[in-house]
Structure formats: C-alpha cells, structure tokens
Amino acid sequence: MATLKELSQREELLAGGHRLCAGCGASIVVRQILLAAGKNVVVSSATGCLEVATTIYPYTSWRVPFIHSAFENSAATACGVEAMYQSLKRKGKLPVDEEIRFIAFGGDGGTYDIGLQSLSGGLERGHDFLYVCYDNGAYMNTGIQRSSSTPLGADTTTSPAGKVIPGKQQYRKDLTDVVEAHHIPYLAQASPHNWKDLTRKVEKALSIRGPKFLNVIAPCHRGWRSGVDQAIELARLAVETCFWPLYEVENGKVTINYKPKTKKPVTEWMKLQGRFKHLFNPENEHILQRLQEGIDAKWENLLRREEGSGQ
Amino acid sequence: MGKPVAMTGNIAVANAMRQINPDVCAAYPITPSTEVMQQFASFVADGKVDTELVTVESEHSAMSACIGAAAAGGRVMTATSANGLALMWEMLYIASGNRLPIVMMVVNRALSAPINIHGDHSDGMGARDSGWIQFYSENAQEAYDNLIQAVVIGQNRDVRLPVMVGMDGFIISHSIENLELLSDQQVKDFIGEYIPLYPLLNIKQPVTFGPLDLQDYYSEHKRQQAEAMKLAKPVILKVAQDFAAVSGRKYGFFETYRLEDAEIAILTLGSSAGTARFVVDEARERGVKVGLIKLRLFRPFPMEELQAALGQVKALAVMDRCDSFGAAGGPVFSEVRSALYDLSPRPAVINYIYGLGGRDLGIAHIEQVIRDLQEIRQTGKVKELITYLTVRE
Amino acid sequence: MSTSKLKGWKEIPIGGMILEAGNSARYETGGWRTFRPVMDRESCKNCLFCWIYCPDSAIAVENEKIKGIDLRYCKGCGVCAHECPANAIQMVEEAKL
Numbered sequence: 001m002a003t004l005k006e007l008s009q010r011e012e013l014l015a016g017g018h019r020l021c022a023g024c025g026a027s028i029v030v031r032q033i034l035l036a037a038g039k040n041v042v043v044s045s046a047t048g049c050l051e052v053a054t055t056i057y058p059y060t061s062w063r064v065p066f067i068h069s070a071f072e073n074s075a076a077t078a079c080g081v082e083a084m085y086q087s088l089k090r091k092g093k094l095p096v097d098e099e100i101r102f103i104a105f106g107g108d109g110g111t112y113d114i115g116l117q118s119l120s121g122g123l124e125r126g127h128d129f130l131y132v133c134y135d136n137g138a139y140m141n142t143g144i145q146r147s148s149s150t151p152l153g154a155d156t157t158t159s160p161a162g163k164v165i166p167g168k169q170q171y172r173k174d175l176t177d178v179v180e181a182h183h184i185p186y187l188a189q190a191s192p193h194n195w196k197d198l199t200r201k202v203e204k205a206l207s208i209r210g211p212k213f214l215n216v217i218a219p220c221h222r223g224w225r226s227g228v229d230q231a232i233e234l235a236r237l238a239v240e241t242c243f244w245p246l247y248e249v250e251n252g253k254v255t256i257n258y259k260p261k262t263k264k265p266v267t268e269w270m271k272l273q274g275r276f277k278h279l280f281n282p283e284n285e286h287i288l289q290r291l292q293e294g295i296d297a298k299w300e301n302l303l304r305r306e307e308g309s310g311q
Numbered sequence: 312m313g314k315p316v317a318m319t320g321n322i323a324v325a326n327a328m329r330q331i332n333p334d335v336c337a338a339y340p341i342t343p344s345t346e347v348m349q350q351f352a353s354f355v356a357d358g359k360v361d362t363e364l365v366t367v368e369s370e371h372s373a374m375s376a377c378i379g380a381a382a383a384g385g386r387v388m389t390a391t392s393a394n395g396l397a398l399m400w401e402m403l404y405i406a407s408g409n410r411l412p413i414v415m416m417v418v419n420r421a422l423s424a425p426i427n428i429h430g431d432h433s434d435g436m437g438a439r440d441s442g443w444i445q446f447y448s449e450n451a452q453e454a455y456d457n458l459i460q461a462v463v464i465g466q467n468r469d470v471r472l473p474v475m476v477g478m479d480g481f482i483i484s485h486s487i488e489n490l491e492l493l494s495d496q497q498v499k500d501f502i503g504e505y506i507p508l509y510p511l512l513n514i515k516q517p518v519t520f521g522p523l524d525l526q527d528y529y530s531e532h533k534r535q536q537a538e539a540m541k542l543a544k545p546v547i548l549k550v551a552q553d554f555a556a557v558s559g560r561k562y563g564f565f566e567t568y569r570l571e572d573a574e575i576a577i578l579t580l581g582s583s584a585g586t587a588r589f590v591v592d593e594a595r596e597r598g599v600k601v602g603l604i605k606l607r608l609f610r611p612f613p614m615e616e617l618q619a620a621l622g623q624v625k626a627l628a629v630m631d632r633c634d635s636f637g638a639a640g641g642p643v644f645s646e647v648r649s650a651l652y653d654l655s656p657r658p659a660v661i662n663y664i665y666g667l668g669g670r671d672l673g674i675a676h677i678e679q680v681i682r683d684l685q686e687i688r689q690t691g692k693v694k695e696l697i698t699y700l701t702v703r704e
Numbered sequence: 705m706s707t708s709k710l711k712g713w714k715e716i717p718i719g720g721m722i723l724e725a726g727n728s729a730r731y732e733t734g735g736w737r738t739f740r741p742v743m744d745r746e747s748c749k750n751c752l753f754c755w756i757y758c759p760d761s762a763i764a765v766e767n768e769k770i771k772g773i774d775l776r777y778c779k780g781c782g783v784c785a786h787e788c789p790a791n792a793i794q795m796v797e798e799a800k801l
Contacts, residue, residue, distance in 0.1 A: 004751070004752040004753075004755075004756055005768040007756065008752055008755060008756075008765045008768050009768065012761050013726075014761060015726035015727075015728050015729045015761065016728070016729055016732075016733070016760050016761040016762055016774065016776065016777030017728035017729050017730065017731035017733055017776075017777060018728050018733075018760070019731075019733065020759060020760075021779075022736060022737075022759070022760075022779035022780060022781035023759060023779075023781030023782070023783055024759045024781075025759070027759040027760065028757055028758070028759050028783075031756075031758075031759070031761060032756065039514065040514055041514075042383070042511050042512065042514070044379065051521075051523070052523045054728070055519050055521070055522035055523055055722065056522065056523050056525065056728075056731075057522040057523060057524045057525065057527075057528050057720060057722065058522075058528065058716070058722060058727070059722070059727050059728040059731050060519035060522060060724075060725065060726065060727060060728055061726060061728040062517065062519055062725060062726065063517060063725045063726040064514070064517050064725070065511040065512070065513070065514060065517045065518055065519075066511075066517070066518075066519045066520065067378075067379060067382050067519075067520040067521055068520065068521035068522070069375055069378050069379065069402065069405050069409070069520075069521050070375065070401055070402065070405060072371070073371065073372060073375035073402070076367060076371070076372035076375035076376050076379070077375045077376065077378060077379035078379060079365060079367075079372075079376050079379065080335065080365065080375065080376030080377060080378060080379025080380035080381075080382075080383065080387075081379040081380065081382065081383040081511055081512070082379075083335045083337070083363040083365045083376065083379075083380050084334055084335050084363070084379070084380040084381075084383035084384065084385045084387075084512065085383060085512055086363050087334040087335050087361070087362065087363035087380075087385060088334060088383075088384070088385055088512065090361065090363075091334070091361060093385075094512060098514070100512065100514060117368060117369060117372070118368070118369075118371070118372050118375065120368070121367055121368030121369070121372055124368070125365070125366070125367075192757070193757075195756045227786075228781050228782060229781055229782030229783050229785065229786040229795075230783075230786065231757075231759070231781075231783055232757050232783055232786070232787050233786060233787075408719065408720065409719045409720065409721075410718045410719035411719075471718060471719070508718075509717070509723060516723075516725075517725040517726075518721055518722065518723055518725070519721065519722040519725070520719070520720075520721060521720065522720055522722055524720050527710055528710070528716070528720075530713075531711070531712065531713035531716060532713070532716075532718075532719070532720050534713040535713050535716075535718050535719075538713070539718070
C-alpha cells in the first residue's frame, strides 16, 4: 500500500486543464485511481461529465490510452479492448513483458441505469477489467435528473420537490449488491476522502485477474447544492453516517473497512445539501425517518453479513 | 481455383470468417444470421481459428465490443440481422466516426413490427447513412467473395471505414448452393497483415478515442468521412481486380446484363437478380430490348458510373425490397433517380416495392415490370411512379 | 474563439483521435478562479492532503514536498483550504490580490 509521499512521486495521469467544475468530486476520485493504477492501463469511459470535460477536442487530459464510445456501454467497450489484448497477447503480437490493465469508468447514470446490462454482461463473461462507478446520485451531466442512485426524497430536476410530491419517491438501488450477485472475485465501495482505502482497493483489484467492481461516492456540489469546497467533507460524512459504508467483498467474504465509533444521523450529511432542504420541513419528517431506517437496516445487515462470512 | 463445394450462405460466410481469422469477434445471435456465429463458434472451439470470441449480451454490446477491440488495434468481425442491426444503430455511427474498419455480415431481414424473420432490405437500408460501406450479394458465392474483399477495403489507409456485406435472409442464408472457396492460404495472402492505426494497446503512445467534438471541429471530421467514402471507390475496384486475379471471379460496383443495346432496364440488388436475369432472357427471346443492372455497392453510391451505364436506356424500373415510408419512393429508387436527373435525355424511372418480409418475387411479377416498361417506352407516359408489387389488394 | 487558428480537415488526424496525451495542460483553467488559495509556508506540515484532494492536479509537489499552487489550473474551489488540517491555506478573493 502506497503512502501519500510515495503516491506523490508518481506521474500525474489526469492532466490539469480539464473542464470539470471547480470542486468536482469525480476528478478527485479519478486522480486517486490513476495514481494507484499507474501507467499501464487503458481507460474506457461512459458518456458523462467525466468524459465530456476531460476530452474536449483537440484537448485530452488523459495521459493513458482512453476510449469513449457511448453512454450505456463503457463496460462492453472495455471488454472489447480487453478481448483484443488477450487475442494479440496469445498470438505474440504484443510485448511479452508488458502487462496492461483495463479500467472502465461510468457515472451512476451510465452504470446503475442505462449501462447496467452492459456491465452485467461484462462481469458475467469474466473479462479481466475493473469497472469504476463514480456515483454522484443523479444525471449531473444533463442537468441533475434523478437516477436510480438518487436517495429517497432528493430534489432533482425530474423528481422536483413540489407542492404535492416532496422529491424522489423511491429508495435508491443498491448497485453494489446487484454486482455482488455476479459472484466476481472482488468488489468494493470506497470514498475519495479515505484516499488510503481507495488507492489500496484499486491496487488490490488490479492485482486480481477477472472482473472487479468499485463503487465510489463522488460528491457533486451542483447537484447536491452544497459548498464548492465541500466534496471531501461530504464524502466523509456519507461514510460517517453509514449512508455509504466502506466495505469490500473478496471471493464472497465481506469486510467492512471502516466502522464509525458513533454512527452519525444521516441528517448530519443531508443538512449541508440543498437537494434535501425541503425534507427538514415538519411535514416531511416521515421521509427523513424512512431514510434513516433504510440506512440503519442496510448497515445492520452489512454487519451481520461480515460476521457471517467471517466464520 | 478452389474445388466446388455445396453449402448454405451462412456456412459459406462462416468459412470466409474462418479463413480471415479475425483477432476478435463479438456477436449476439439473431435469426437468420445465428448460424454464422454458431458455425464460427465451432471453429473457435475446434481450434481452427485463434479468434477471441466475445459472446455478448446484446447487439448493442456486440458493436460496442467490436469498437473497443478495433480501437485496441486488430481485425474485428461480427454478424447480425434486422432488429440486431437496429439495436446497433447508435454504435454504427460511432464505428464509422472513429474510422474503425470493422467488417460485418448482415443477413438481411425485415424489421419489426409486425415481427417477421424473413429476407428484405429494411435493416441494411435503415443503416444507409451510418457511414459504413455497403455491399449486397446475389448468392452465397458473392457473400463469401464480398466478405473477403470487405476486409481489404476497410483496412486500406485511404479508407479506414467499417464495411457491411448483405445477403438475403433465408433465400441465400439457408439455401444450399454450389460455390468455390479459396484456399486458406489464398485468403491469408489476400487480406495480408493488419496494421492498426494508433492502437489503444500501444501504451507507450497514449491516444484518446471518441472525444467531445464541438462546433469547431465536428464538421471537419465529418468532411474526412465523406472523403474516405469517395476514396473507397477506386480502392473497391482495385481490390476487385486483385480478387479476380486470385479467384477468376470479377466484380465491380454493379453488374450489367444484356444492357448494351437495351431500351428498357431493371435495376435490382440481392437475390432477386437471379430471377430477373431469367426473365430478361425470356423477354429477349421475344425480341424485347431489355437489360438488367444488379447493384453490388450501395455505399458509396456509384452515381457517375450508373449515369454512364444507363444513359441509353429509355425507361428503368428500380426494385426496392424495402419501403421508405413517406419518402419519394424506396431508398434505391430515390438515389438512382437522383443520379439520372442530370442525364439528357433522361430515362423515365419507376419504382417497385416488392418482397417485403420474404414474400417471393416470381417470374410473373418481373414480366409485369417489363410490360409496364414497354408501355412507358411506347407512350412516353408514366402511369404509376411507385408500385407495390407482390401485395394483395 | 478565433477561427483563423483552427485547422482544416486535411490537417487533423482522422476519427477525432487526439494523439498528444495530456495536452489539456495547454488549456489553462486558472481564469475560472474568483478565490485564490494562498498558502502559509510556515504553518504547512507537508501532509499532502491538499495535493491528494485537489480536483485539478493544481498542487505542485516536488520530492514529496508541497512546492506551491499551480495557478494555471487552479479553479479556486477551496477544497484544499477546507481540508488542510493545519489551516495553512486561505482563500483570498482574486480582486483583492
């Protein structure tokens, strides 16, 4: 596991001059992942903030080979690249001493929703690649529309907090659970505030052959309506409140990587975000309650699963 | 010269793929092209090819994986039909826009709804603006020959475009006919080594594929694509010439039959050309000066060459195995008619929409077309510009 | 944008490929800034948190030591100042500098 000092000696693989928003969580996530991964990777990305803002022709921020093809197929595109690698490697058409790893990025739109099928296919077929979802909980690139990752009650442009309906009416999909059902060798949830945990997970994932998955929370102050300097604070609070538990599943074994000493109420995380503002009105208290109950149930379940799988 | 063998169109095509031995093949089964991939999967399983076969979960992912694989830097093929091609639609434009010479067998089939699994051209014609080179084949031999040539055309430095080769579903794909295969070595020599352009897998020279291309450069990239289509034409002829040297079989943009002194003519593509040729012979025996033109290449569209070939014709019937609802006739008709607009005198051009969803085109139907053309020749008047043939009233 | 500097279709690589890796470094986003991070070298403990949390690769590090802020790319988000455990970074309005 690399220390910050060691990481700082490595080459910066996401060049400055990209046009992601000031204070964007996704770029922090991607920088950390590339620092951990090193130069011998090929990256694919779904259409989304990350892709459009890092590759505005004739400029690219990528210092590693990069391909974007469409929105719903970051996994399938990466699988194609990886298949060609396996083929050419077998035929002796690539340098023998050169190992290449494959990383596919997608936002929650490109992963939980439109790209779910392509992700599932890639995982099931056993391609040797790491899929990273940078999850900001809505379709931020098109202007903050709800996704299946948007938390219950959140105000988005397609689940607005109106006079009758107070924001999104459904719990979020637990994609990490969906991925787990594919029984891949390694999957984890991570957060950029805990760079040590995130970079360790990337290094570990890339050392394992076969499909791997990382779900990384990526605060978006535009969509969350939070302070421009709060990306890391909000990522940290998401973990401290157990909204976003840090855990990994390696060959079926569940390990929780961080357990808060005192689990903070989810409102601690929510109150910094304008998208939840309406939920603090007395008439919406029941939604806050439901949210907290959902988080508690999932956390308890995770604790039980860790205990169960340790035996 | 290879020895004659009897096989279906699908098996012939799978054998072309075996001989081409692509580095990656990503496909999803759909009738009537399924058999191509089944047969090819057997070749993989038996070690007759060393292709990485990616059995994706949809056609959209098939083309996505083909794009990733081609950008990675190797030879890539796939096959599909109808709704499968329609599901790829978004990715077709991305394959051509990224200038990736993927080769795809399209076993042409009608599009839903209502669902129909039989041969017509609505799938291929729906993809006519997607930036792919398009061939249509009359029989299994042509499908085999076209597919091998497609590899060489697409990978040409001046072209760098994906190529789709069509053959009519069931009519060709599932019918057994005699054909000649080249030897494995001949195919290997003919297609040569694949040289990738800026491959993703060259990590020493990292490139970016598929950027956001805004108002300042998108037009220039599209202009390049237009140029590549233009440059493809001489390449297609040169490859055909080289292919003739190996196989003895000659190809051009289209094939003409008894057209030299023809006053009226029929233009068609795909399997119906065989029937049309037979009826033309019959009519010729009766003294009717009728000829046939079978279009092989639809993209790039051989506009000037068609003008030159059809200049002396007084009336021409264009056969479309596909409708283009609400348009100025079927897709082949509207382009052929536009191509002939500059001729003076200009032939009368009429359109027949026929054979949708695999409906047979019989001898009597083509005889009716010839009668209609003769009437136009005599009266100088077009009664029906667009006729639905093989449809019950 | 001046159109005179833009290249014609014959002068650019086909397929929209970008052949120069990381060339966005030539596109400086420092102009987006309204607040500038100002670092107090005395208080800096060189923990490198500002560097690992910067969304814009705008914290310059040399030999494991913070060298300064690369104002060519810094968009002034203030994540570095917010996360600095030593309070060594202040966000100062550009206009006041």
